[in-house]
Amino acid sequence: MKEFTLQQKVTIYDNYGNPKDEWEDIDTIDVSIAKEKLFKVIGDQTYILHQPMGLTRYDKFEKKYQYKLVSSSEEYLIESFVIGKLTQLILKEVIVYE
Structure with missing residues (x-):
C-alpha cells in the first residue's frame, strides 16, 4: 500500500462571480494500485490497454463528487468506485509535464 x-x-467563485474549479x-x-x-x-485488430485499478479501506466516497489521488511521483483521477469491505477504484493516470 502506498x-x-x-x-x-x-x-x-472569484470576486466577479466567475466559477473556478x-x-x-x-x-x-493508503491505496494499493495494480495495472x-x-x-x-x-x-x-486486438489492442492491449493497461487500466490502473486500486484498492483501499477508505469508504467515504460520494457519487456526486470528482476525486483525485496525488503522491509525490504519481497522480490518478478516480473514474469510478465500488464501495464494499475494500473499496475498488477504477483509475486514470494523469501525466504531468514540468
Missing part, C-alpha cells in the same frame, strides 16, 4: 492525498474537485485536500489514504491488462478487439 500513501496518497485524496483530493476533491470543488467550484469556487480547484482541488481541495480531503484526507490521506490490469484489458484486451479490446476492433475488427481484426
